[in-house]
Structures are given as structure tokens and as C-alpha cells.
Amino acid sequence: MKFFKSISDGFTLAEVLITLGIIGVVAAMTLPTLQQKLDERSNISALQKFYTEFANATNLLIYDYGEPEVWGLKDNDQDSSEQVLNLYKQRLNMTKICGEGDTTCFAFPVYTYDGTEQKITESQYASWALKSFVLNNGVTVFFDVNEGNFSVFFDVNGKKKPGRLGNDVFAWAVNGKGKIVRYTDSSLNGSGTDEDYNYAFEIMENGWQKKY
Numbered sequence: 001m002k003f004f005k006s007i008s009d010g011f012t013l014a015e016v017l018i019t020l021g022i023i024g025v026v027a028a029m030t031l032p033t034l035q036q037k038l039d040e041r042s043n044i045s046a047l048q049k050f051y052t053e054f055a056n057a058t059n060l061l062i063y064d065y066g067e068p069e070v071w072g073l074k075d076n077d078q079d080s081s082e083q084v085l086n087l088y089k090q091r092l093n094m095t096k097i098c099g100e101g102d103t104t105c106f107a108f109p110v111y112t113y114d115g116t117e118q119k120i121t122e123s124q125y126a127s128w129a130l131k132s133f134v135l136n137n138g139v140t141v142f143f144d145v146n147e148g149n150f151s152v153f154f155d156v157n158g159k160k161k162p163g164r165l166g167n168d169v170f171a172w173a174v175n176g177k178g179k180i181v182r183y184t185d186s187s188l189n190g191s192g193t194d195e196d197y198n199y200a201f202e203i204m205e206n207g208w209q210k211k212y
Contacts, residue, residue, distance in 0.1 A: 040167075040210055043156050043157060044203060044208055044209070046137070046156035046157065047156050047208075048208050050154065051204070053092065054180070056091075057088060058178055059178070061087050061088070068148060068149055068175070068177075069148045069176030071084075071087075073150065075147045077145065081130070081143065084143050084145050084150055085097070085131040085143060088143075092135060093136040094133045094134065095135065095136050096134040097132075098131075105132040105133060105134055106159070107155060107158070107159040108163070110163045110165070110169055111163060111165065112165050130143065131143045138157065139155065140158050140159065141154040149174055149176050151171060151172070152173070152174065153171045155169045156169075156170065165199065166212065170197070171197035171200065172198075172201070182201050183197040183198055
């Protein structure tokens with residue numbers, strides 16, 4: 001009596017279908033996780049590159065014009081917003097600049113890390129006080145200028161989804177000495193908190209790894 005099927009006997013159609021079904025289920029369970037990990041690494045890499053690029057640009061501007069505290073920046077001032085934009089235009093490769101009322105430089109809506117939609121409106125992002133632009137690598141950025149310092153908000157994968165703080169949207173501030181520091185003003189956060197805007201530092205301080 002033949003107790004075991006030899007390899008030459010092959011598989012029945014039912015066995016093949018069952019095997020393919022199992023493979024399909026496993027793939028459906030693992031592929032989204034793999035894609036999420038790939039997207040995460042891509043976003044962190046883009047964050048690291050933008051940090052280096054922005055820090056270098058800031059240092060060069062300080063060498064040319066002094067520290068931001070001597071730039072004469074004023075809070076909620078159109079001339080100050082134009083000034084910061086024009087300074088960084090010298091050192092960053094901007095391919096598009098969005099003026100007042102132009103909302104095409106930033107993706108909407110923006111969500112907090114836990115998925116809550118931000119209450120800040122497109123018109124607020126597009127106002128003259130928030131100068132936005134697109135870099136040649138696709139990163140979208142806008143400045144919020146304050147008295148003697150300014151904040152930087154950016155989306156490392158441009159207008160692609162998810163538009164989520166701590167995932168592809170980050171922020172930091174540049175203090176009067178030109179040092180990149182944590183963002184601490186919640187006036188623009190809408191339903192978010194200062195913590196929502198400081199995930200970039202969480203990643204940097206963990207060796208460019210996401211541990212939250």
C-alpha cells in the first residue's frame with residue numbers, strides 16, 4: 001500500500017487553491033505593514049536631509065547677515081515675512097512660492113498624530129504672514145515670523161498623504177541666535193498641541209529613529 005504521495009503525483013486543484021488562499025491572506029496581512037515601514041523610513045530620511053539643508057542655509061545666512069535677532073523681524077508683519085522668505089530663497093532651492101491666498105503649496109487637511117483633523121484653515125496657511133513654498137525635492141514649507149525669531153512648518157513628502165503630524169508633517173523654531181529649537185507656541189496648532197509639532201526632535205534625539 002502506498003502511504004505517501006510522491007512528488008511526481010503533483011497537487012490537486014483543491015490543494016493549490018488552498019495554498020494560494022493562505023499566501024493571499026498572509027500577503028494581505030503583511031504587505032500594508034511593510035509599506036508603512038518603507039514610508040516611515042522614507043519620511044525620516046527626507047526629514048534628516050531637510051534638517052541638514054535648512055541648518056546649512058541658516059548658518060550661511062547668519063554668516064552673511066548676522067543672527068535672526070538683528071534682522072529686525074516683527075510679529076505679524078508682512079515685511080518681516082517677505083524678508084525671511086527672500087533670505088532663504090538665496091540658500092534653498094525653491095521651485096514654487098505661494099503668495100497670499102494661494103493654498104497650492106501645502107496639502108490639506110492636516111491631522112494630528114492621533115488622527116484628529118486640524119482646525120486651522122487653508123486661508124490661514126495662505127495668508128501673507130505664513131509664507132509657503134515648495135523645494136526642488138518636493139518638501140513643502142512655510143514660515144511663521146515672530147518678534148526676532150520664526151517657526152518653520154513642513155511636509156517632507158509634499159502633498160502626498162497622510163498629512164499627519166509626526167508622520168510626514170513636522171515643525172521647529174529658529175530662535176534669535178539662529179539655533180533650531182523645539183516649537184513652543186501653540187497659537188497655530190488648532191486642535192493640536194506643542195507636542196504634536198515636536199516629533200522631529202523626538203526622531204533626532206533617538207538617532208533618527210521613530211520610537212513613538
